[in-house]
Amino acid sequence: MSESQQDTRWQSQNPNPMAPRPSTFKAPDVLNYLCADCGAENGIKSGENIRCKECGHRVLYKPRTYRIVQFEAR
Amino acid sequence: MPPRSNDDPRRHVQILPERVGNVSGNDFPGHYPGEDHSWNLKRFKENLIVSLQRLTPSTLEFDLVGVDASIANALRRVLIAEVPTVAIEDVYVWNNTSIMQDEVLCHRLGLVPLKIDPREMIFRENPNAGALDTDTVVFQLRVKCDRQPGTQGETDPKRKYWDSDVYTGMLEWEPAGAQKTKWKRKEPKPVNPDILLCKLRPGQLIDLTCFARKGTGADHAKFSPVATASYRLLPHIIIRSPIPLEHQQKFVQSFPPGVIGIEKDKRGQPQCVVKNSRRDTVSREVLRHAEFEDKVQLTRIRDHFIFNIESVGQYRPEDLVPEAIKILLNKISAVEAGLDKLFDPEV
Numbered sequence: 001m002s003e004s005q006q007d008t009r010w011q012s013q014n015p016n017p018m019a020p021r022p023s024t025f026k027a028p029d030v031l032n033y034l035c036a037d038c039g040a041e042n043g044i045k046s047g048e049n050i051r052c053k054e055c056g057h058r059v060l061y062k063p064r065t066y067r068i069v070q071f072e073a074r
Numbered sequence: 075m076p077p078r079s080n081d082d083p084r085r086h087v088q089i090l091p092e093r094v095g096n097v098s099g100n101d102f103p104g105h106y107p108g109e110d111h112s113w114n115l116k117r118f119k120e121n122l123i124v125s126l127q128r129l130t131p132s133t134l135e136f137d138l139v140g141v142d143a144s145i146a147n148a149l150r151r152v153l154i155a156e157v158p159t160v161a162i163e164d165v166y167v168w169n170n171t172s173i174m175q176d177e178v179l180c181h182r183l184g185l186v187p188l189k190i191d192p193r194e195m196i197f198r199e200n201p202n203a204g205a206l207d208t209d210t211v212v213f214q215l216r217v218k219c220d221r222q223p224g225t226q227g228e229t230d231p232k233r234k235y236w237d238s239d240v241y242t243g244m245l246e247w248e249p250a251g252a253q254k255t256k257w258k259r260k261e262p263k264p265v266n267p268d269i270l271l272c273k274l275r276p277g278q279l280i281d282l283t284c285f286a287r288k289g290t291g292a293d294h295a296k297f298s299p300v301a302t303a304s305y306r307l308l309p310h311i312i313i314r315s316p317i318p319l320e321h322q323q324k325f326v327q328s329f330p331p332g333v334i335g336i337e338k339d340k341r342g343q344p345q346c347v348v349k350n351s352r353r354d355t356v357s358r359e360v361l362r363h364a365e366f367e368d369k370v371q372l373t374r375i376r377d378h379f380i381f382n383i384e385s386v387g388q389y390r391p392e393d394l395v396p397e398a399i400k401i402l403l404n405k406i407s408a409v410e411a412g413l414d415k416l417f418d419p420e421v
Contacts, residue, residue: 010243010267014236018218021168021281039277066169066281071176073162073184073284074294 022066033060078121078140080310080375087307089372091361099142099376127380134391137308138379146305146379152398153303155291158197159388160190160211160262164285171278172240179272179280183215185296186242187265187386188286192299194256195288205285207251211262213284214246219274231275238274243267245284262286265387299394301384307374309354315369317346325370328360352380 037057088095121140242264291298335349
């Protein structure tokens with residue numbers, strides 16, 4: 001293995017960019033819930049049926065909010 | 075005074091079949107009538123030997139001869155707990171949807187050794203004040219796992235997904251203030267880029283900011299610059315009387331390879347001789363056999379310390395001992411200043 005290959009082996013390989021960190025902590029209008037069965041994202045507004053649009057499964061998970069939490073590395 | 079010999083029984087710690095004898099030294103004033111054992115700088119200098127035995131990019135073995143065990147032990151303890159290094163101390167988790175809990179991931183991050191020269195950073199004075207470019211180094215870790223297109227039927231997660239493994243090499247240094255010019259061509263980074271921090275599956279992501287600070291091993295083991303820092307006493311084997319020809323092979327095999335050799339004496343007779351007692355593990359195997367009773371004496375030299383130090387990577391191994399000695403000297407100066415104050419008639 002060449003030297004340059006060795007250097008990048010442990011670096012990030014994913015070509016898709018990550019979404020930027022939110023600058024404000026405003027609650028979003030539409031939350032993308034995840035289907036417990038098929039894993040599809042479901043944009044559900046209040047008052048709508050709690051049901052996956054892809055497979056009809058009735059269990060949806062709320063994703064973790066993008067907020068900062070401080071921890072001590074101990 | 076004649077040069078001290080390893081055969082001087084006063085320097086010997088006896089290794090006996092069931093116990094260790096003559097453990098403490100008696101070379102203090104008033105023990106031996108008519109001998110001056112008061113501390114003397116000139117004599118100390120004559121007896122002190124420091125010699126490097128082995129040096130690799132990560133390990134160091136050296137001999138320290140002619141000091142008391144308290145000094146050798148102080149050096150070892152300073153190496154482990156007082157020589158400062160830089161490690162991740164605060165982690166700000168923006169998001170972490172991996173299976174690893176935030177607390178566990180942050181703890182793992184703290185234990186990652188960082189290649190930052192601690193001598194170029196200061197201790198953080200006030201934990202409530204803001205971070206300064208002189209006391210904090212910032213790292214960003216932003217990783218997201220995605221499915222690789224066109225990998226149907228693939229079973230290896232490394233080929234099926236992108237970034238299914240999160241390595242320390244993905245920690246990215248974010249220069250702050252004057253750091254960019256200060257650390258040009260020696261950018262802060264983890265010592266090992268190939269430490270696995272966490273595993274991800276498609277859709278999971280880790281996004282966090284790490285603040286690395288200077289600290290000592292006394293506060294947390296993650297700051298310790300040594301993987302091991304230990305010493306042992308030099309083994310010294312005395313063959314009291316010649317080993318009979320028929321037992322010589324057995325005698326050689328009672329020790330690790332290279333410790334005992336067989337050489338021809340002046341009359342051309344093969345004799346067992348001590349080749350390299352440093353390689354002895356002091357297993358005392360030889361003392362188990364009746365035929366070697368009173369023929370051999372196992373000892374260790376009480377003031378000959380063989381140090382073994384393995385650096386984690388923040389310091390070069392040859393820099394660790396001078397740093398430890400510097401810290402030890404500072405401690406001595408602090409005690410000296412305190413004593414001066416205590417006995418000052420003016421106060």
